[in-house]
Amino acid sequence: MEAFLTPELAATAGLWVGLIISLMLFSLLLGDNRPARLGQYLLVGAGLAYAVALAWRSVLLPRLFLPLREEPGDWQLWLPLLLGALLLLAGIERVVRQGSPAGPWRVLHTLGALPLALITGVAMSVGVIGAWQGTLWPQFSRAVVTGFPWTSPPAALINGVLMLLITSGVLVHLRSRPGFLAQQPPLLRGLLRGWAWIGARGLWLAAGVLFARLLLSRLTLTIAELEFLIARLQQTELGQWIGALWQQIVG
Amino acid sequence: MATLICPHCGMANRAGSNFCNNCGAHLRAEEPPLPPDVESAGEAHAAPEAHHPGGHDAPAADEADASAEWLAEQPWLRTGNEDDAQEHEEHDAKSSLPYPGSGRLVTGVQGLLPPLNLSSDGVTASPLAPAPSPFTGNDADAVQRLMGRTPTPAAAGMPAIPDTGAASARKALRLPWLFWLLGLVLLLPLLFRISGPVGAPRAWPGVTAAYLTVEDVARNSTVLAYWAYDPAVAGELDQVALPIMRHLINREAQIAVVSTVPGGPATARRVTAAAFYGNEPRSEGVNFSAERLQIADRMLLQNVYLPGGAAALPLVGQDIMAAVGGADNLSAPERVLPAEKPALVVLFAAQAEDVQSWLELVQPQFHADVAVIAATGAGADPMLRPYLDSGQLNGLVSGFDGGYAYADLLNRSRLPDEVQRLRTRLVTQNWGQIALLGVILLSNLAVLLGGRRES
Structure with missing residues (x-):
């Protein structure tokens, strides 16, 4: 098998498979079609299969089953195995039961909720604490501490004033529902409306910057893919033949 | 009207789909024509705010108009009761499933990019449907016209117009042409x-700081690399990661890779091999041999996949050996990760969320002892700037231009090719x-x- 599947052959096969699947996915530009769907399913399937193999090779086997064989009495190893088995059984029940009403096996589905609840609870608590200690508090501290003393250079002063104006403007804009504005005195209403106007423009500007950078990211990705395909195609005999033909045409 | 119910499994699919998202059945072949009264009834249900029957009192109508106008200006706030119609549609789509919980088994698989939805009016959310469109009301109408689509009555605020052949022909014309061009x-x-x-790519603030941070690391120090991207976005991220890995290798750093993405470790060793040999991972072709990958394995202290996603990250900060324990470097078992904190952390991530997760869950446990730099996609850059300004990130390299600028700083003589x-x-x-x-x-x-x- 190893003699047959040489690295060179694997690389060439990878090139053609990659090229064909890329074209299948690009065909989505012509509308929804079977090759495009097949390409997506192949990608998802291959990705999941790889994840399963990796989880077995680098997690389940070395961190669960091999230690369990050495120390069968260790309950700390049996607990994750039990929880994992419950989750797996719930998944199997769901796959097997597809298309039929829930029966007595529904209990597996319910038991599967236990590990899921554990995972969700841990993830939520970790996430909330992390958001506080890693984002909310440091960013708030930074905003409060920064300030801008009146002796700052003009550029820093303008920057600070703009930041304050736009931040507060966004808050006013998000708060200023029509009913809320109507309740304010005329002078304050005008002021708030103007402030909210600045905030709205600030929001649009931020969204524009986000969109532009995202577009740039996708552009780079597309260029890299096209470049990769062209470069790899040029390494094949077919690519060299097309290149020679092209040279004759262009001169 | 804008959803297609699968005749095979009953799943509601996005308008324009030819195949069912749930069972893959062909939707067009068995699509029964809707009678006109059903169609108009559907439109009345989908866009109740578009019709203003006389009879309700004027102040209430004015208030509703003002509210709708306000919402049209702030579509990102449409998450509450304003979206009742859409929620009803989602509920209808769910209730149309043959039994509860019989929806899609796997959704949101990482690496697949959801398409941009140009209009959410009348489109039922399906498991693969993208987020609601930011375009509503007149904006949606204008965008739909621009893209050659017939505006939906709900968006245009007008009674239903039957779809004609001319409209269908126009529908398939402009957007694909735009992509082809x-x-x-x-x-x-x-x-x-x-x-x-060519000009020169812009060196955004943070690139030089990242370079100097790596330069300050003592030789033979341990560097922890959090690898949060896989081949799906390698086209962009490799260009950012490669010069940094080259720099780390030049500094003789002992690199340990931890990844929460299944494809992360394989990508890491491919980039490491390319950085070591001075080539690009995607242009290696058939010369990218197994021997080179094995050398990359030996260069990395650890290269492990950490299951559990962001929830497992705090363990890396508490006890890195416990986090990667058991999953030894199979190619070089003699290389053991030291128990002390690393000298530097490098975050290779396509999404801003991965960098944020690290800064929120792991970095507070390292305190300020450990410097951290991020190498990300261009799209993540604006979200991470505040972390650079607050000093939580010591450096930030993002996108093609960031990678290019970092490679320039390395001052490595480049081959003509x-x-x-x-x-x-x-x-x-x-x-x-x-x-x-x-x-x-x-x-x-x-x-x-x-x-x-x-x-």
Whole structure:
């Protein structure tokens, strides 16, 4: 098998498979079609299969089953195995039961909720604490501490004033529902409306910057893919033949 | 009207789909024509705010108009009761499933990019449906017209107009052509190897700081690399990761890779091998041999997949050996990760969320002892700037231009082939940006002129 599947052959096969699947996915530009769907399913399937193999090779086997064989009495190893088995059984029940009403096996589905609840609870608590200690508090501290003393250079002063104006403007804009504005005195209403106007423009500007950078990211990705395909195609005999033909045409 | 119910499994699919998202059945072949009364009834249900029957009192109507106008200006706030119609549609779609919980088994698989939805009006959310469109009301109408689609009555605020052949023909015309033209603009410099004029990519703040942070690391220090990208986005991220990995190898750093993405470890060793041999991972071709990958394995202290996603990250901060314990470096078992804190952390991530997760869950446990730099995609850059300003990140390298600027700082003599390839890539990038700017400008002009003509 190893003699047959040489690295060179694997690389060439990878090139053609990659090229064909890329074209299948690009065909989505012509509308929804079977090759495009097949390409997506192949990608998802291959990705999941790889994840399963990796989880077995680098997690389940070395961190669960091999230690369990050495120390069968260790309950700390049996607990994750039990929880994992419950989750797996719930998944199997769901796959097997597809298309039929829930029966007595529904209990597996319910038991599967236990590990899921554990995972969700841990993830939520970790996430909330992390958001506080890693984002909310440091960013708030930074905003409060920064300030801008009146002796700052003009550029820093303008920057600070703009930041304050736009931040507060966004808050006013998000708060200023029509009913809320109507309740304010005329002078304050005008002021708030103007402030909210600045905030709205600030929001649009931020969204524009986000969109532009995202577009740039996708552009780079597309260029890299096209470049990769062209470069790899040029390494094949077919690519060299097309290149020679092209040279004759262009001169 | 804008959803297609699968005749096979009953799943509601997005309008325009040819195949069911749930069972894959062909939707067009068995699509029964809707009687006109059913169609109009559906529209009345989908857009109750578009019709203003006389009879309700004027202040209430004014209040509703003002509220709708306010919401049209702030579509990102449409998450509450305003979206009742859409929620009802989602509920209908769910209740149309044959039994509870019989929806899609796997959704949101990482690496697949959801398509941009140009209008959410009347489109039922399906498991694969993208987020609601930011375009609503007149904006949606204008965008739909621009893209050659017939505006939905809900968006245009008018009674239903039966779809004609002319409208269908127009529907398939403009958007694909736009993509084809953009693709052509990108292909031209690549095919003809156009390498000038190039200009210089912008070196955003944070690149030099990242370079200096790596430069400050003592030789033979342990560097922890959090690898949060896989081959799906390697086209962009490799260009950012490669110069940093080269720099780390030059500094003789002992690199340990931890990844929460299944494809992360394989990508890491491919990039490490390429950085070591001075090549690009995606242009290696058949010369990218197994021997080279094995050498990359030996260069890395650890290269492990950490299951559990962000929830497992705090363990890395508490006890890194417990986090990666058991999953030894199979190719080089003699190389053991030291228990002390690393000298530097490098975050290779396509999404801003991965960097945020690290800064929120792991970095507080390292305190300020451990420097951290991020190498990300261009799209993540604006979200991470505040972390750079607050000092939580010591450096930030993002996107093609960030990688290019970092490689310039390395001051490595480049081979003529590499210079030619980089110049061509830069020209292509410039052409693409100019084309996109042109599309945006022309689109705005078309909307502006179209609006004037209609008024």
